[in-house]
Amino acid sequence: MQRGALLDAARSLLSEGGTEALTFPALAERTGLARSSVYEYFRSRAAVVEELCAVDFPVWATEVENAMEQADTPEAKIEAYVRSQLALVGDRRHRAVVAISAGELDAGAREKIRAAHGGLIAMVVEALGGLGHEQPRLVAMLLQGVVDAAVRRIELGAAEDPDGIIEAAVSMALSGVRSRPC
Template sequence: MPKISEATVAAHRARQLRTLLDAARALVAEEGIEALSLAALARRVGLSRPSLYEYFRSKDDLVAAVVEEELPRWASLVEQALAGPDDLGGKVAAYIRAQLEVMTDGRHAAAVALVEHALAEPALERIRDGHAQLLRPLVAALEESGVPEPALRAELVQGLVDAAARLAQRDPSNAEAVIDATLAQAVRGLA
C-alpha cells in the first residue's frame, strides 16, 4: 500500500493532483503538447503509469483537467479588464488585449497549447464550459450596449482573438503589432 504524505488520504490526493497538474503544465511548456502523455507524466513525477489512472482516465482527461484549472484564472483576468472601460469600444478592446496578452505572454503557454489540442468528447465539453466563462463578460457588455446578437458577436470577436494569437505565437517579436491590428479591426467592425 502506498504511503500517504499528508494527514488524510483526501489531502494526499489533493496534493498529488496539484503535483501532477503542475508537472503536466511544465512538460507542455518545455516540450510541447506532443510530449504530453500519461507515460511521460509518470516518468516526470516518479509514479507508475497505473497510479496516474487514479487521477486521469486518458490524455484527454489530463488535458481537460489542466485547462479546467487554468480557465477560471484566465476568466478572472478578462473580467477585471472589462471592469475598467465605460464604453463598448473600450470594453471590446480590453477583452481582446487581455485575451491576447494571456495567450502570448508565456505564463499560460501550456493552457493555450492544451486548449488548441484536439480532444474527444466528453473532455471537449468540459473545455467548452470553461471557454464560455471567458465570453460571458463580453456578451454582457454587448447586451448592455444593445448590440444585436451579442452571443454571436462575442464568438466572432473570440475568433479574431484566436487567429491573432496564432499569428502572435508564430512571431512573438510581432505580438504587439498583431494586438494593435486586432484591436483596430474588432472595434471598427462593431459599428
C-alpha cells in the same frame, strides 16, 4: 498534493513542447512518480488536459473579467477583453486551453470546455449591446474569432512581433465593433 504536482508538470510540459510533450512517461519523470502511478490519477492525456482546463480556465476568465471591470466604456471593455486574453498567451495555464484544439478530448470534455468558453464570450455581450449591436452574441462570437486567430498566430511564432499581432487584433476588433451594428 500528487495531483497538483502532476498538473503543474503538465503545464510545464505543454508550455515547453505543446501537446506532443505531454506524455505519461514525461509526467512521471517530472514528478518522480512511477508511470503506473500517473495512471492512478488520470486515465489519459485527454483527462489531464480536461482537468487543467477545469482548474485553469476559471482563473483565466477571472483575469479577463477583472480587466473588463476596470474599463468604463463599452469600447474600453471590448479592448480589455481582447488585450487581456492575448496577454495570457505566454502564460503556462493558457497552453492547456490551447491544447483542447488538439482534438484528443472526448465529446463530454469538449462540451464542458465549450460551455466554459461560452461564459467568456458572455462577458463581452453586454458591452456589444451597449454599442447598439442588435445581435451582440453573434458579434461576440465573431470577436472571439479574431482573438482566437491572433492567439494561433502568436502561438505559431509568426514572423510578426507578438505585440504587433496584439495591436492588429485590437485595432481590427475595435474597428469591427464600431462599424454598423448588426
